[in-house]
Amino acid sequence: MKNKQKAINVILTILPFVCIIILWAVVAILVNNAKVLPSMVETLKAFVALFSHAEFYLAFFGTLLRAIVAFFCSFIITFLLALTCKQNRNAIKIVQPIIALCRALPTIAVVLLLVIWTNSQIAPVIVTMLVVLPTVFNGVTSAFNTIDNELIETCKVFKVTKKDIFKKVQFPQIFPEMLTVIGSGLSLNIKLMVAAEVIAFTSNSLGHYLSLSNLYDATATMMALVLCTVITGLTIEFIFNAFAKKVGAWK
């Protein structure tokens, strides 16, 4: 019974991907123009070919590094903001408008402005950091809300030290949620970073690679780059979710 459910779960997870692949194959046959929509085989060939170019590695790791830097800047800021809001109810009144402002930012316009004010390397980092901030803030806030205040109250009655309360009660309770936030946030960041790099024309980036492929009508390479971005995002999310599941085994 358990194995049957496991098999059903695996099938249900794979099913959407299979549907997308079938749809892709059918549309590619119908369109029959590799410049508009390359077939899966052509895309896979382009995907493999990417790994034979040294520039691709520079672009890939450049984007990854920028995405990680942007995410962790955003994460540290939101962590401090959420912590302040948790400790001071009035702080949320100041923080909410900032979050709302970040949510309303027109991404493309901000990238263009930031390119003028900074440079094409820094602009995508700042814009990605700002755009992802509301999502990460919500995630961090809900992670903080998973802490049961009654447990903290109990620890205080029993005179458990503040250090132990943090180390043994608060941190282990928020840690699995934080890992999930980091996984999904990083995945989202990579996607946003590539978009920002295209607009900012950032050198040594997947965005730049994508722009060049577009200029040269290399649709298969563009598709391969999209595939690369998707796989990277999904892999990061999967690793963090698995880790979160492991450290949250007590749940």
Next chain:
Amino acid sequence: MISIKNLNKKYDQKVVYKNFNIDIEENKIVAVLGESGSGKTTLLNIILGLTEFEGEIAGIKQPVSAIFQKDRLIPNLTVEENLKLVCPNVNVANALSSVGLAGCENLYPKSLSAGMSRRVAILRAIEYNSNLLVMDEPFINLDLAVKYSVIKLIKERQKNSPRTIIFVTHDIKEAVSLAERVVLIANGEIVIDKLKTPTNQEELEKELFLSITKGVTPT
């Protein structure tokens, strides 16, 4: 002696206590009875310093331990870790076997039954070296045999190292069995306040029963 004087407490418009007074002798076990909403838990929370109030409380000697209505075990810690967090020097294996939980050291609270979880919460409170033990309906979720073995354990501990114990319950038998003094609260006032003696147990139980069920017609 714990002395509560002119205690006033209300939730919105509902007055729970108005000029309530009670003195509790040191190292005695006091049971507080009363119907739901009579302010029993509020009284315990006031003693624990968890609820705001008007009035005076004197004589509470720290440290204080508590058994809350909910077990409040730390979910990410095992049974052993839960006990060690509060009582670092406790012999976990011995303590657990004293409440029939031998071998449960490495279980997380989610894998315990309600009764097992309750026993761990009780153990945590009685193993903690406190001057005052406050218990809010401590024996809920315990079957009869376990309940009376835990009552026996508390009595033994009290004999060896006495401390003030205040507990809230709905169960008259439980109250009379463990307590040395029984207090019945209704509408924020003390209705019955009696010491238990070796000869008045039955009479006390009867008096409490009649007072609690006054006005209630059995069908």
